[in-house]
Amino acid sequence: MSIQALIDKTYTGGDLRLGTERGSTSAYRQYYATYRGNGLTISGRINIPRGDGPFPAVVLAHGYVDVDEYTNGETMLRERxxxxxxxxxxxxxxxxxxAQSSKDPDAEGNLRLGYTEDAITAALALQKDSRVDPDRIALIGRSMGGGVVYNALVVKPGLFKAAVAYAPVSSDTVDNFDKWTRGDDERSGAAARIIKQIGTPEDQPRNWAAVSPRTYFSRITEPLMIHHGTADEDCPIAWSEETVAALKKAGKPVTYHVYPGQRHTMVAQWPLSIRRSEAFIADAMG
Structure with missing residues (x-):
């Protein structure tokens, strides 16, 4: 279990299939969708603009929702x-x-690194679809999905044209483990499985560095934008401050927007943030 193991892995993605159409508008058609990635079937929701393609595309990596409560495509509706x-x-x-995705009994014990695989194979599946321009795919993640963004950029540099992280988790996995796993009695089983594999952060700091994307920031080749509110009650803004500092230390360009008084969902300033994100992605795609 490490970022290096993900780097060394071979990725396959394809067989993007559309299911029931629901939620379509005059601007786009929306469908239930599935694709195959590294032997798993991953479900999702896809919006396809009306008109003639191929179109640029964005993979959206959502934040944490209890898997027992989560339903297909229930988050990031405004971004989509x-x-x-x-x-x-x-x-x-x-x-x-x-939702309807394949089961992976090891996901929690592996620090959810499999979610990064799912984002990577989603891009590969889109590249094979005739409605998508294979050279113009971006990645947006929020909260936990922001961590997926960091991981994907260091694991598969060059796959995405640009990436955006909204109110992201820390790029140091120890921070996330301490806040949501080790400190949560309901997740004591997952914490025990993780510690059995790689030890505690205090006893095995090298192992924890090996599962933190920050350690591998030198591999990033894509432009990255980060949005964070100063009043974020879930992911402290200090985490993004530290991430930005680490990116700059690694010589990587990062566009960082701070939103005074905004909480985790950045409701009041979300329209500004998405305009900034779209312009950033469009510029990177050329």
Whole structure:
């Protein structure tokens, strides 16, 4: 279990299939979707602009929702709607163990690194679809999905044209483990499985560095934008401050927007943030 193991892995993605159409508008058609990635079937929701393609595309990596409560495509609706209206195919992935996706009993014990695989194979599946321009695919993640963004950029540099992280988790996996796993009695089983594999952060700091994307920031080749509110009650803004500092230390360009007084969902400033995100992605795609 390490970022290096993900780097060394071979990825296959394809067989993007559309299911029931629901939620379509005059600007785009929306479908239940599945794709195959590294032997698993991952479900999601896809918006396809009306008109002639191929279109640029965005993979959307959502934040944490209890897998027992999560339903297909229930999050990031505003991002999907806005971007599809701007002419992007948007594929919101459910991740393994969510909704109708394949089950992975090791996901929690492996620090959910499999979610990164799901984002990577989603892009590969989109590249094979005739409605998508294979050279113009971006990645957006929020909260936990922001961690998926960091991981995907270091694991498969060059796959995405640009990436955006909204109110992201820490790029140091120890921070996330301490806040949501080790400190949560309901997740004591997952914490025990993780510690059995790689030890505690205090006893095995090298092992924990090996599962933290920050350790591998030198591999990033894509432009990255980060949005964070100063009043975020879930992911402290200090985490993004530290991530930005680490990116700059690694010599990687990062565009960082701070939103005074905004909480985790950045409701009041979300329209500004998505306009900034779309312009950033469009510029990177050329």
């Amino acid at each position: 709607d806005y971007l599809a209206r701007q002419g992007y195919v948007t594929l919101h992935i459910d991740y393994r163990n969510h």
